[in-house]
Amino acid sequence: MDLWVVLLLVLAVVVGLGGWAGVAAIQRRMLTVRQDRWRALESRFNQVTLDADRYERSPDDALAAPGWLDRSSPVVRGFSGTLKRAQKDRAELERSVSRAPGRAGRELGSGSRDPASGLNPTEQDLQEFELLVERLEDAYRDTDRAVRSVGWTRPGTLQVPHPQFLLDPRWGRSAMLPRLGSLEQASATRSVKEFLDATYPLRRDTALKALRERSTGAGHAHRAQKALDQLIQTRRYTADRHGFLWPGSTVVEHWGVYRTFGRDADVSIQDIPPVEVANALWVLLPADRGMPDEELLELAQQHLALTAGFTSGLTQSLNDGIARGLKSLPEGVQRTINGAVPHGAFLPTSAPKIRQLLSEGLQEGLVTGRLQRQPDGLVRRLRSGWPSTYRR
Numbered sequence: 545m546d547l548w549v550v551l552l553l554v555l556a557v558v559v560g561l562g563g564w565a566g567v568a569a570i571q572r573r574m575l576t577v578r579q580d581r582w583r584a585l586e587s588r589f590n591q592v593t594l595d596a597d598r599y600e601r602s603p604d605d606a607l608a609a610p611g612w613l614d615r616s617s618p619v620v621r622g623f624s625g626t627l628k629r630a631q632k633d634r635a636e637l638e639r640s641v642s643r644a645p646g647r648a649g650r651e652l653g654s655g656s657r658d659p660a661s662g663l664n665p666t667e668q669d670l671q672e673f674e675l676l677v678e679r680l681e682d683a684y685r686d687t688d689r690a691v692r693s694v695g696w697t698r699p700g701t702l703q704v705p706h707p708q709f710l711l712d713p714r715w716g717r718s719a720m721l722p723r724l725g726s727l728e729q730a731s732a733t734r735s736v737k738e739f740l741d742a743t744y745p746l747r748r749d750t751a752l753k754a755l756r757e758r759s760t761g762a763g764h765a766h767r768a769q770k771a772l773d774q775l776i777q778t779r780r781y782t783a784d785r786h787g788f789l790w791p792g793s794t795v796v797e798h799w800g801v802y803r804t805f806g807r808d809a810d811v812s813i814q815d816i817p818p819v820e821v822a823n824a825l826w827v828l829l830p831a832d833r834g835m836p837d838e839e840l841l842e843l844a845q846q847h848l849a850l851t852a853g854f855t856s857g858l859t860q861s862l863n864d865g866i867a868r869g870l871k872s873l874p875e876g877v878q879r880t881i882n883g884a885v886p887h888g889a890f891l892p893t894s895a896p897k898i899r900q901l902l903s904e905g906l907q908e909g910l911v912t913g914r915l916q917r918q919p920d921g922l923v924r925r926l927r928s929g930w931p932s933t934y935r936r
Contacts, residue, residue: 575644575664578664578665578666578667578670579644579660579661579663579665580660581665581670582660582663582665582669582670582673583658583660585670585673585674585677586659586660588677588681589630589634589676589677589680592627592677592680592681592684593627593631595684595688596612596623596627596684599612599613600612600613609688609691609692611690611691611692611694612688612691617691617694617707618707618708618932619686619687619690619691619694619707619708619710619711619932619933620687620691621932622683622687622708622711622931622932622933622935623683623684623686623687623933625932625933626679626680626683626933626935626936627680627683629936630676630679630680633676634673634676637669637672637673637676638659638663640669641663641664641665641666641669642663642664642665642666643662643663643664644661644662644663644664645664671778671779674778674780675778675779675780675792675793678780678791678792678793679792679793679935679936682741682791682793682794682935683793683933683935686711686712686933686935687711687933689711689713690710690711693710693713694710705827706800706929706930707932708798708800708801708930708931708932708933708934709800709801711933711934712801714742714801714803715801715802715803716802716803716804717803717804718803718804718805718806718808718809718849719803719804719805719809719810719811719816720808720809720810721739721742721743721754721810721811722739722742722743723758724736724739724755724758724759724768725738725739727759727761727764727767727768727771729767732764732767732768732770732771733771733774733775735771736755736768736771736772736775737771737775737780737781739751739754739755739758740772740775740781740789740791741791744781744788744789744790744791744794745784745788745789745790745796745817745819745820746788746789746811746815746817747787747788747789747815748772748776748783748787748789750811750815751772751789752768752769752772754810755768755769755772756768756769776789779792780792784796784819786817786818788817788819792936793935793936794934794935794936795931795934795935795936796819797912797913798930798931798933798934799819799823799934800823800826800930800934801820801823801934802820802821802823802824802827802848803820804847804848804849805848805849805850806849806850806851807849807851809849813850813897813898813901814897816901818901818904818905818907818908819905819908819912820848820905821844821848821901821902821904821905821906821908821909822905822906822908822909822912822914822915823909823914824844824847824848824905825840825844825905825906825909825914825915825923826909826914826915826925826927828840828843828844828847829915829923829924829925831925831928833922833924834918834920834922834923834924835922835923835924836921836922836923837906837921837923840906840923841899841902841903841906844902844905845898845902850898850901850902906923909923910923913926913927914926914927
């Protein structure tokens, strides 16, 4: 064999080995990055567990939030169930993740194990773990806030229709949109999620409009939109059949909260979720009897502060004035105009929209099992209560 052929073969082998080594090094670096992300999620998960346990270990913390020690508290029991489910789901997820090539979980200096060092998580695995961690964090945040607001008082003695409503401080309050946090590259996704957590349920277009209005820096509006899209793509926020966005950690069927929508609210009539109207109807209905549709919807309109407002009254006055002016016209002209404009609604008012919203809310309550219609036509509660938590 010629010398140049031998040299060429040797060169090919060297290049091949070098290329393989380079690819292997890149794969090792990528694996290390994914393992580090897994460790960060483990740390967040473990931190929630430690935070929840510290009330039993620390007398000072227990005095600051004594409700955590009351295992009969519905909100504490609800979080306990969420924590157990999360721990089970985490164990199942870890078992489903591929093992790292030739590795097992190594021992740390403290004697504890480092499970992440033995795992080869994919992007899908990391997304699933992040969803699980956020589910637990959301549940702990709600519960801790509720426990601290209750203090030494038992939840059952508070003026709320169900203890679950303590978990969401927006219950029964005006629907307001909060400020938006920093939209710098490192914090944009977290800020957008915190904004959504304080405003859900709302439609994507409404959320995007609100985010843009609150984005003041150069490129911040685009960054907010990307963060919103990422939250949806990774299923950290999902849309219901009406197009309203919900946290991935929330079970809509178990959510009994509602807000009010008076003049000071930041949410327009067309952006009010039917499920909130349904929840309000459930609260307004007596536990032991039903109500006619008209009476119930009228009560809900007042309770939710769904008033037509000053502009609607002005519009109605103008419509009445136009109707009076028509009487001076020939009878044939009057019939033609009245036929083209039924009910004298020459200028539109918000009253039909309010009526439609209330009807949709009633239908939502019937469809989702919150309410039921009796044989006599009256509407009454179907469910007698709510789960202690609406978190998964």
